[in-house]
Amino acid sequence: MRLEDLAHRLDSAADELAGASTTLSLIDPGSRALGADGPGALGSSARDLHRLLATALTARGAEAAAHGARLAETAHALRQVASGYRAAEEDSRRAP
Secondary structure: OOHHHHHHHHHHHHHHHHHHHHHHHHOOOOOHHHOOOOOHHHHHHHHHHHHHHHHHHHHHHHHHHHHHHHHHHHHHHHHHHHHHHHHHHHHHHHOO
C-alpha cells in the first residue's frame, strides 16, 4: 500500500468519525422516552438517567470529532512525507 492510499483511507475514516459525532447528537430520544414526565421518584430517576445519557452522547460525539481531526492531521502528514520521498527519489535520479 502506498502512502497516498493510506492517507486516503485515513481521510475516509476521519470523515466517518465526523459524521458519527453529528449522528450521536441526533440519537437522543428525549427525556419523555425514558419516562421523565412521570411523577415522583420514577420520573426523577428518569430525568437523571436522561441527563446522564445526554452528557454521555455529547462526550462521545466530542471524542469522535477529536479522533476524526487527529486522523485528518495524520493523513495530511502522510501526504507531506510521501511528497518528501518523491522529491528525494527525483533528486537521487538527477544526481551524477
